[in-house]
Amino acid sequence: MQEEIMNSITNNLFTVNNLWMMIATALVFIMHLGFATLETGLTRSKNTVNILFKNSIIPAIGILTYTLVGFNLMYPGEDFAGAIFGFAGFGISADAAALTPAYNIGYTYWTDFLFQGMFAATAATIVSGAVAERIKLSTFLVFSTIFVGLAYPIAGMWKWGGGFLDALGFYDFAGSTLVHSVGGWGALTGVLFLGPRIGKYRKGGINPIPGHSMPLAAIGVFLLWLGWFGFNGGSVLSADPGAVSLVLVTTSLAASAGAVGAMLTAWKLLKSPDITMVLNGILAGLVGITAGADLMGPTSSIIIGFISGILVVLSVLFFDKLKIDDPVGALSVHLVCGIFGTLAVGIWGSKAGLDQLWSQIIGVASVGLFVVVFTGILWFLLKSTMGLRVSEEEELGGLDLGEHSMEAYPDFEKVV
């Protein structure tokens, strides 16, 4: 009887933990809509169908490749502890025990798979924004499939799958490095291989190309903030009341401080309160807190978010100076603030210290090196075979007509 009672109590805890993890999965899913609307809003209307197409099909491809190989590359099992590569075989399946607390007190096998699978596709979506308005659709789909199917889970395994970075003491709570900078490095190599959009850097100057719908951009950022409740909150891997609620507070404080930091910096440097900077400031704060969302208190969360908000504005200006053309600011948000957030774990919060900072630097560098080399080779092969970039004529006329023979807004007169 006593044992039956204890089992029932354990099962109740398992049920509520798993419930939270399923809801967190749904919240991470909605981030894909956030990325879709943000990227659409910050680019021109002649490329909208193309962007929506990519952002609709990437989560689908991401979930399917994660089913086929990704999950088993990322979590190959205890035999590969401390390794740099492991693979548990193709496909997913669960025995009866995998649906009980014997698998994990926090979630079932299916929840585990789906939560992690929803994360996977976000890395490819980050690339999508940076290479937008000029990349060939077919090439991008091949890149994304390989990137999300192989590069993301291999790097992820190094920490979350118990690989060598985990053994070294590297800390990345919810993926400032393993998700955001992975996407960011892939975006950087892509942008370098592709070059800037026609007309962006004319006669030596910078010619801003404004996005076509600020409401879509704002919808995207709010949905991403909402999704981050699951992205960070779900990374607790249970519904533990103290841990999850702290993470939601640090996440929201960093997002808020990022908005204010970016607003003030943009107002000062650009002489006007720029809505895109405030929106990117929110995302910057969110990316910045992600590595240590469970380690910080209110004050350090605000500091990290505020600095991230300043950084993202400076970084957008800096990349433009270098003539590195990133239509949505993905490099500034995900790469720069991803790195900063990872290092912040060594500077603020309950793990701060020189040893930890050193581990963080090793993690940032080794993941960066791997992704740059992997995607560098991949972009090179794709450029040599399929080609990376649409024709000049297609780029000027828009990818919607060129790649899809459709228009996103056929009813409305456009400014030519």
Place this chain on the structure above:
Amino acid sequence: MQEEIMNSITNNLFTVNNLWMMIATALVFIMHLGFATLETGLTRSKNTVNILFKNSIIPAIGILTYTLVGFNLMYPGEDFAGAIFGFAGFGISADAAALTPAYNIGYTYWTDFLFQGMFAATAATIVSGAVAERIKLSTFLVFSTIFVGLAYPIAGMWKWGGGFLDALGFYDFAGSTLVHSVGGWGALTGVLFLGPRIGKYRKGGINPIPGHSMPLAAIGVFLLWLGWFGFNGGSVLSADPGAVSLVLVTTSLAASAGAVGAMLTAWKLLKSPDITMVLNGILAGLVGITAGADLMGPTSSIIIGFISGILVVLSVLFFDKLKIDDPVGALSVHLVCGIFGTLAVGIWGSKAGLDQLWSQIIGVASVGLFVVVFTGILWFLLKSTMGLRVSEEEELGGLDLGEHSMEAYPDFEKVV
């Protein structure tokens, strides 16, 4: 003491189960926004106010009629087991026991009502898309009220209320037949009574009428996918960790495979990657998996989703050949894939077998027959009294000005 402990444990399970069912209710609610934006995006801007109006008022009417009669028609109680009709009386109310596990371990009476009520209005919303851009508002409101108040709950009772289809062994987990094909059959009769939009089939050829906003369409599909987590996941009727998490995985895999199946089929047949087909492919996969989301493994979910994605593209082309004009593809998504998904229960998964397939066919046929006759008579009566269709002048000028004396986008220049 022992009993008190057991009661507390049961109450905790009840609390978490009911929590999931309330969240699933909220997720199903958000599907109404998904339908609203999808239908708006896939139609012309001159009919946008009309479509938003319908999609805003239908959930309201649906919930109110479900309060008055629907819930008690659909769940008339055990006295009507095996019957084709039953009614438990007007209105809703709960005694103290209805808010305890004595009512059901999975949810309270109020949660039960609201979850089911949110489902009800979706059936009418499916019709809305197919008859869009030409139906009179007042007629549609009367149709919807009767359809959602009577037709939907009566058909639903046959299986979920313990009626004769349930007794026959028919299986429909979350409503491929009872929701989606019910809506689909009502849409089919509506389209046949109404006829095509002016200009759709000109000089014997098919003249595509593109929707006015692809971002709205994409927002709609993502919200519907999100909502399906509650639609299917809530149909477990508890937070059971293994069952719900499996359903979320099969649902997401089918949606993903549907997207890929539709993309490939459209790319092959239409020679270009059509965003509307990918979006409808996602919905096709979701509708297809709905009848057996709890019975499938990963592989059969992917197969069902992939076939649904192919089917939806073929079906859209087929209905156009027949000059059956369905602006948003509702027939292809909800009727065709609803039927396919229902039959799939007899072909794949843990209930597969000839006997089951036969039961599924009987279920599909009897629900189809009922809805076709019911709505056929209803459309006929409405046509004879109120009239179905707006004037040619109003249709050409748009229902927004004709029915509402408003414009959806007064600030923007339109293509004439």
Place this chain on the structure above:
Amino acid sequence: MQEEIMNSITNNLFTVNNLWMMIATALVFIMHLGFATLETGLTRSKNTVNILFKNSIIPAIGILTYTLVGFNLMYPGEDFAGAIFGFAGFGISADAAALTPAYNIGYTYWTDFLFQGMFAATAATIVSGAVAERIKLSTFLVFSTIFVGLAYPIAGMWKWGGGFLDALGFYDFAGSTLVHSVGGWGALTGVLFLGPRIGKYRKGGINPIPGHSMPLAAIGVFLLWLGWFGFNGGSVLSADPGAVSLVLVTTSLAASAGAVGAMLTAWKLLKSPDITMVLNGILAGLVGITAGADLMGPTSSIIIGFISGILVVLSVLFFDKLKIDDPVGALSVHLVCGIFGTLAVGIWGSKAGLDQLWSQIIGVASVGLFVVVFTGILWFLLKSTMGLRVSEEEELGGLDLGEHSMEAYPDFEKVV
């Protein structure tokens, strides 16, 4: 052993309660996106960047000021029971006990803070809609910071923090008065200080200024309805199955009845079915039920919602007669229906009675008096120093160019 079992059971209940409160927090968060899209949709495209800017930065500022002073002003602790003012000190922090049921069986300290913090910024957002299209950005940001940081928590403390209105028996379940009418009174004084938009009341007549995007408005209202599941449902302060599910039912019935009430009233008075009235009718029903969502049955919820839907239409017409220009109808929705909903607690439901009605009147009046005086002084000081209103030239050209040097939709031709 017995004690260990009882502790585990309590902890499980704590975990599920806290989970619901965190989800409710996320739902209230998404209301900020709802307000942003609603306000954007109901105003002109030349002011869209400005409105998105305000609605993005207000939640950030609201959360930060709530961290600094708001939470401790609103919940100063038991020493201030029955008082009109109290302050527990700057900043937030939690000891170990604050993360256990010892703090509260329903939530941790962090959840408590974040749920309440998400509420706070909504009050400022209500003001934003009423003063839109003519207020200076910098002035509005200063107003909002002070309003959300001081006025909202002080009034909130009177009831929810155990202040004098609580001692008097005033009842306001989720904030018809403490959130909605607080925002509404602040909006009223703002509108009176600002005056109407140029061109709204020309030659003695009323010149309607239609909003630029009905889809954005509809998205906003659906998201607000969704968010209200957390706003009202979370106000139970636990996941209690009977209480929360009843609240979701009364909330949804009132919203539905509000839609129908507003539709019928508008159709009768304005001779056409006005989508903006239906949308505001939904919100009216939601605001109306908020004060007594836990006290009503189905019938009284429908009555309250229906009357709110009628009231909102009459009120919009009435304010226009008075030449009080409120672009989005915020006064009618939040102030008028907030007052009505608060009084409804004394008329319908389980607390109905003359004594209660009297307490409700005192609550409405004292909160109204405080907010009118507070914001009256604040608007006066701001007018005397920073100035309230943009120049006529800027108003005509739009605040997007004037305040932000940006356009929301640079790709599209506008109607001039």
